[in-house]
Amino acid sequence: xxxxxxxxxxxxxxxxxxxxxxxxxxxxxxxxxxxxxxxxxxxxxxxxxxxxxxxxxxxxxxxxxxxxxxxxxxxxxxxxxxxxxxxxxxxxxxxxxxxxxxxxxxxxxxxxxxxxxxxxxxxxxxxxxxxxxxxxxxxxxxxxxxxxxxxxxxxxxxxxxxxxxxxxxxxxxxxxxxxxxxxxxxxxxxxxxxxxxxxxxxxxxxxxxxxxxxxxxxxxxxxxxxxxxxxxxxxxxxxxxxxxxxxxxxxxxxxxxxxxxxxxxxxxxxxxxxxxxxxxxxxxxxxxxxxxxxxxxxxxxxxxxxxxxxxxxxxxxxxxxxxxxxxxxxxxxxxxxxxxxxxxxxxxxxxxxxxxxxxxxxxxxxxxxxxxxxx
Amino acid sequence: xxxxxxxxxxxxxxxxxxxxxxxxxxxxxxxxxxxxxxxxxxxxxxxxxxxxxxxxxxxxxxxxxxxxxxxxxxxxxxxxxxxxxxxxxxxxxxxxxxxxxxxxxxxxxxxxxxxxxxxxxxxxxxxxxxxxxxxxxxxxxxxxxxxxxxxxxxxxxxxxxxxxxxxxxxxxxxxxxxxxxxxxxxxxxxxxxxxxxxxxxxxxxxxxxxxxxxxxxxxxxxxxxxxxxxxxxxxxxxxxxxxxxxxxxxxxxxxxxxxxxxxxxxxxxxxxxxxxxxxxxxxxxxxxxxxxxxxxxxxxxxxxxxxxxxxxxxxxxxxxxxxxxxxxxxxxxxxxxxxxxxxxxxxxxxxxxxxxxxxxxxxxx
Numbered sequence: 001x002x003x004x005x006x007x008x009x010x011x012x013x014x015x016x017x018x019x020x021x022x023x024x025x026x027x028x029x030x031x032x033x034x035x036x037x038x039x040x041x042x043x044x045x046x047x048x049x050x051x052x053x054x055x056x057x058x059x060x061x062x063x064x065x066x067x068x069x070x071x072x073x074x075x076x077x078x079x080x081x082x083x084x085x086x087x088x089x090x091x092x093x094x095x096x097x098x099x100x101x102x103x104x105x106x107x108x109x110x111x112x113x114x115x116x117x118x119x120x121x122x123x124x125x126x127x128x129x130x131x132x133x134x135x136x137x138x139x140x141x142x143x144x145x146x147x148x149x150x151x152x153x154x155x156x157x158x159x160x161x162x163x164x165x166x167x168x169x170x171x172x173x174x175x176x177x178x179x180x181x182x183x184x185x186x187x188x189x190x191x192x193x194x195x196x197x198x199x200x201x202x203x204x205x206x207x208x209x210x211x212x213x214x215x216x217x218x219x220x221x222x223x224x225x226x227x228x229x230x231x232x233x234x235x236x237x238x239x240x241x242x243x244x245x246x247x248x249x250x251x252x253x254x255x256x257x258x259x260x261x262x263x264x265x266x267x268x269x270x271x272x273x274x275x276x277x278x279x280x281x282x283x284x285x286x287x288x289x290x291x292x293x294x295x296x297x298x299x300x301x302x303x304x305x306x307x308x309x310x311x312x313x314x315x316x317x318x319x320x321x322x323x324x325x326x327x328x329x330x331x332x333x334x335x336x337x338x339x340x341x342x343x344x345x346x347x348x349x350x351x352x353x354x355x356x357x358x359x360x361x362x363x364x365x366x367x368x369x370x371x372x373x374x375x
Numbered sequence: 376x377x378x379x380x381x382x383x384x385x386x387x388x389x390x391x392x393x394x395x396x397x398x399x400x401x402x403x404x405x406x407x408x409x410x411x412x413x414x415x416x417x418x419x420x421x422x423x424x425x426x427x428x429x430x431x432x433x434x435x436x437x438x439x440x441x442x443x444x445x446x447x448x449x450x451x452x453x454x455x456x457x458x459x460x461x462x463x464x465x466x467x468x469x470x471x472x473x474x475x476x477x478x479x480x481x482x483x484x485x486x487x488x489x490x491x492x493x494x495x496x497x498x499x500x501x502x503x504x505x506x507x508x509x510x511x512x513x514x515x516x517x518x519x520x521x522x523x524x525x526x527x528x529x530x531x532x533x534x535x536x537x538x539x540x541x542x543x544x545x546x547x548x549x550x551x552x553x554x555x556x557x558x559x560x561x562x563x564x565x566x567x568x569x570x571x572x573x574x575x576x577x578x579x580x581x582x583x584x585x586x587x588x589x590x591x592x593x594x595x596x597x598x599x600x601x602x603x604x605x606x607x608x609x610x611x612x613x614x615x616x617x618x619x620x621x622x623x624x625x626x627x628x629x630x631x632x633x634x635x636x637x638x639x640x641x642x643x644x645x646x647x648x649x650x651x652x653x654x655x656x657x658x659x660x661x662x663x664x665x666x667x668x669x670x671x672x673x674x675x676x677x678x679x680x681x682x683x684x685x686x687x688x689x690x691x692x693x694x695x696x697x698x699x700x701x702x703x704x705x706x707x708x709x710x711x712x713x714x715x716x717x718x719x720x721x722x723x724x725x726x727x728x729x730x731x732x733x734x735x736x737x738x739x740x
Contacts, residue, residue: 055538
């Protein structure tokens, strides 16, 4: 089972240790980071969504136009664009990117964040909306004749999109749908609709449990073998394990300064996050600074687990070994981004990604070899 | 007062008279059409909107990436995107394009077409929503603090955008000919757009919008754009022969193109099309060279009246409109790409030169 590596393209340079400066949309940064990911062997890059940030769809489009082969993973929150229009937008971008688009459905985990864009539904109602939204989206992509839809949230009459995705999934014009959301309501919808279910970096045992839960939710729809898994982590690599931990501690010291002084983080500190994904990461962080062999949780604890924030710390060989342990559980996509985004993308491309790919290829070959002998 | 020219770019070449072919979204065509308009000294290009068409803001993003100075004018229907998100989308693309975009607010003129995307409001309610939508949109662009808004259609709390338009604002072009439309235009439009009616009627609409703008406290703040389909040739006779050929081609394509297949059934509900059809029923040719036959054939679903003649004659007609207050012309041909080349070579420079000469003469007098 080959692995896909997913990086991250932001509209400007920023992280827990880099206070963003200059314009909110930095064309040169977008272009440079996208090209860097493409050059060093990432398969895809995530473009994130926030209710006060630049529009992800526009950033993803620009990154696509600046590259030739790098695939994009566009974060998209249902509820703010009608699904038939969203279907046309995503299909149109799939054409302009020559079939390189996937969509990452995030239903929103915070009421405060949702209300900035005018959404007042509560958590479970949001996931019910996501389910209807995705059903309409997929229908608009594959329908060959105009269709009606009864609602309840999105009634439609005589709807038809003249533009379909360039890509196909299971013989139909469709885009790959990644899906984020760790609550029970989320997992129910994921089982029905997701092509790839996305998790944040928890310890192996928890990741195994979640994968089992998602597969169980997919089974009634006959999709338990179809669904893939993506794991998000922040690798910190150095030539020796000691140097890697020194790097981690330096990152923590810098992050304390940035997080303590930046308005971007101020609102989260001391608050209990509303989304289950962040709650789970914080629970892991409460159990220890380092879990399994090298899963480092201190940045999650510091930031209130605002997003993908747990790290794997060690030599490239050690981190590759940890990634392979997740791969053994069923993870076939790794979303990795660093605390110094551009430098780390270059390092991952040179030091980490080839190691993982080689070992996965070796194992896959070994797994098929006995069968060949038997035949 | 300088004259602006707007062209039109779609995801493939084609029109009522020339069948589109090839992929529904053809990036090579978009890049070429962008370059053709840029080379021809068009200021902007309109990107259309419908419930079955490829998405305009994505088309605009690609077009901006493939050109240097051309401005995409993005047709946008309020009601299908949260206004805060739409504001961020436009501001983001404005930043990516170096401050080049403008938007054309089209509220939607047909219930069937609206319902295809899930909108079940009636005509006047739609314009009330547009009013509120633009209020929120502009607040997102202009506000340096998070704000709350509670209205009939939108309720936001703590709304804010880190990304703003390059100049702080994105020009709002506004379409809609009904009374309800003109009331909203008076409040929000930077440029009010009309379709190609005879000069006297255009003058009357311009006066009405001016009066409404004055009433809204925005006297003199709106500019006017007129949309037409010039048909040019070296002689007037040759231009009319070309018009006849276009009509024959358009007749042959009825019911075949995506545009005619998805045209809502029945008489047009939008006032703009009703007005244009009334014009078409007055005669095949009005004023000197305003040609209405294609408008009549297709139910005036969009900018569909022509000006037929030599480049000099058509430029003279454009200046007749200029004299009643029009300073922006949206010109697109029935053979779009080739006509854009021709307009850029023969019509746009000539119209600008004649306008400058007239301005000099008026100054001297």
